[in-house]
Amino acid sequence: MAHVERISRRRLLGSAAAAGIALPVLHETVPHQSIHQQLAAASSGGAGAHGATAGSHGGGNSGPTFKDGDVVDHAANGFNPTEILRDFDYGKARRLPGGRTVREYELVAEDREIEVAPGVKYPAWTYNGRVPGPTLRATEGDLMRVRFINGSEHPHTIHFHGFHPPEMDGIPEVGAGIIEPGKSFTYEFEAEPVGLHLYHCHTGPLAEHIARGLYGTFICDPKQGRPDADEMVMVMNGFNTNFDAEGNQVYAVNTVAFHHVNEPIEVKRGELVRIYLVNILEYDPINSFHIHGHFFDYYPTGTKLEPRDFTDTVLLGQAERGICELRFKFPGEVMFHAHKTEFAELGWMGFFEVA
Ligand code: CU
Numbered sequence: 001m002a003h004v005e006r007i008s009r010r011r012l013l014g015s016a017a018a019a020g021i022a023l024p025v026l027h028e029t030v031p032h033q034s035i036h037q038q039l040a041a042a043s044s045g046g047a048g049a050h051g052a053t054a055g056s057h058g059g060g061n062s063g064p065t066f067k068d069g070d071v072v073d074h075a076a077n078g079f080n081p082t083e084i085l086r087d088f089d090y091g092k093a094r095r096l097p098g099g100r101t102v103r104e105y106e107l108v109a110e111d112r113e114i115e116v117a118p119g120v121k122y123p124a125w126t127y128n129g130r131v132p133g134p135t136l137r138a139t140e141g142d143l144m145r146v147r148f149i150n151g152s153e154h155p156h157t158i159h160f161h162g163f164h165p166p167e168m169d170g171i172p173e174v175g176a177g178i179i180e181p182g183k184s185f186t187y188e189f190e191a192e193p194v195g196l197h198l199y200h201c202h203t204g205p206l207a208e209h210i211a212r213g214l215y216g217t218f219i220c221d222p223k224q225g226r227p228d229a230d231e232m233v234m235v236m237n238g239f240n241t242n243f244d245a246e247g248n249q250v251y252a253v254n255t256v257a258f259h260h261v262n263e264p265i266e267v268k269r270g271e272l273v274r275i276y277l278v279n280i281l282e283y284d285p286i287n288s289f290h291i292h293g294h295f296f297d298y299y300p301t302g303t304k305l306e307p308r309d310f311t312d313t314v315l316l317g318q319a320e321r322g323i324c325e326l327r328f329k330f331p332g333e334v335m336f337h338a339h340k341t342e343f344a345e346l347g348w349m350g351f352f353e354v355a
C-alpha cells in the first residue's frame with residue numbers, strides 16, 4: 001500500500017502520530033491499560049512516545065494502540081481476517097436417498113497462541129486453529145453432521161444456536177455432555193430456522209471458554225436463497241488479555257485489532273453488500289456497529305426476509321446478530337467502527353475501499 005494512502009487514512013482518523021506528536025497516556029485512569037503497556041513494550045524505540053505527558057484519555061482515535069504500518073504476523077497466526085470475511089464452509093455435501101442433503105463438517109479444538117494486535121499475544125482456544133472458527137453454512141432443511149474432535153488440553157463442547165433436541169445441545173451432563181481432551185462427538189441436527197446464528201463452547205467457566213476464542217458463525221440460508229450479493233462475515237470480538245474478566249483490552253472484528261485500517265475491505269460501488277454481523281463479545285454487555293456516509297437495511301437474526309430497520313448504527317447484546325445490506329454510493333474510503341467509541345479506539349474500526 002502506498003505511503004501516501006496510509007497517511008491520508010490516518011488524517012481521517014485525526015492522527016497526531018502521523019505528524020510525530022507524542023501521545024499522552026493516563027494509565028492511572030484508563031482501565032484498558034494492559035494493551036498500552038504491551039504495545040509500548042513491543043514497540044521498537046516507540047516507548048518514549050507513549051506515556052510521557054499526562055493529559056487526555058489515551059490519545060483518542062490516534063492513541064497508542066494505533067501503530068502505523070505495524071501489523072500482526074498472519075502467517076504465524078495461521079489465518080488472515082481478510083480471508084475469514086468471505087470464507088464459508090458448506091461442509092462435505094451429498095444427497096441422501098429421498099433427496100435430502102447431508103452436510104458433514106469437522107471442527108477440532110486446538111490451543112494456540114495468536115497475535116491479536118501488533119506485539120500482543122493471547123493464549124487462545126480455537127476451533128480449527130482460527131478465531132473465529134469456520135463459518136458453517138447450510139440451507140434450511142439440510143441435515144448437519146458436525147464432528148467435534150477435542151485436541152485441546154481442556155474439556156470443551158460445541159453448542160449451536162438453532163433448533164435441535166437437548167441431546168445435541170452441547171452442554172454439560174446432557175447427551176454426550178462435556179467432550180474431554182482426546183475424545184470426539186458428532187452433533188447432528190436439521191439446519192433451522194433460516195437466519196444468522198452462531199456456535200460456541202458451553203463448558204464452564206462459560207465466559208472464559210467463549211472469550212478464549214471457541215466460537216463461530218452458523219448461517220442457515222432460505223431455500224429460495226437471498227439476492228446475489230458480495231457477502232461477508234464480521235464477528236465482533238475482543239480479548240481480555242489480563243484475565244481480570246472486566247472488559248477487554250483489545251477489540252476487533254474477526255480478531256485482529258485495526259486489521260481493516262491496514263487492509264481495507266475492497267467492495268464495488270453500487271453492488272449489493274451483505275454483512276453477517278455477529279456479536280460474541282464477553283465481559284462487555286453491549287457492542288455496536290456504525291458505518292459512515294451510508295445507511296443499511298437491517299434484518300435482526302436474519303430470520304425474516306424483510307428488513308426491520310433502515311439505519312447507520314445497530315446495538316447488539318451478547319450473542320445478538322443481524323444481517324446488514326447496503327450499496328455504497330461513493331468511491332473512496334468509508335469508515336466503519338463500534339459506536340461504543342472506546343472499543344473503536346482499542347481496535348474495533350476499519351475501512352471499506354469502494355472502487
Ligand atoms: Cu470450552
Ligand code: CU
Nearest residue numbers: 159161200319
Ligand atoms: Cu450462545
